[in-house]
Amino acid sequence: MVSLSDLQRIGVGLVGFGLFFVLFGILLYFDSVLLAFGNILFLFGLIFIIGFRRTFTFFFQRTKMKGTSFFFGGVIIVLLRWPLLGMLLEAYGFINLFRSFFPVAFGFLGTLTNIPLLSKLLQKLGDSSSVV
Template structure:
């Protein structure tokens, strides 16, 4: 594995951040298809800059993640074809399927980071609900 240059990772984080911003802005503007499509393209470009093309490809096309990948990338294609509501629903389902193994770890991190009584109890309970497999 080749080391990704630091500047490329920084550009990738910025690009992915702008992608998330455009996606959220597109949702706020009643599912504007141009903003959503632009956000999707920026997010995927930023992700591939952060972790590299080979790792991005191997993450999305693992055998057990093909269902989530097909829904996510199919949703991106549907958004590009100007069906934004249907495309975002497909993307959300695919995103959940792709990253469901990371949610317990993220909830555990949030529960330990924020020492708010009700929220930390909720995050710790959500952390134990799913396995990483």
């Protein structure tokens, strides 16, 4: 079991509520207030989980500047009440930021599942470590 500090537990809760509000905002036809609130909670939760300095260095690496600019640009566009365009920009930025993490996550999910076809598919996605 992973031990978390009190601030990290608060961060996990903030990230969970942030994802809930983002999904709820999408379900309610891209409600800009819920999406903006979810984005802010998600970002503050991330800061609480890994710390301000690590969050800053993750987002502002030279190789991840394109993804960071699209992600934060999408957050600003959502805050300016253009939710559909903002969420599209955020999704593109999120994919660019976490592109190297997806094969690891799929490989991990492939080892967890006992469904034969699904585990083989997820392990195959996890093995493709080519970063485009």
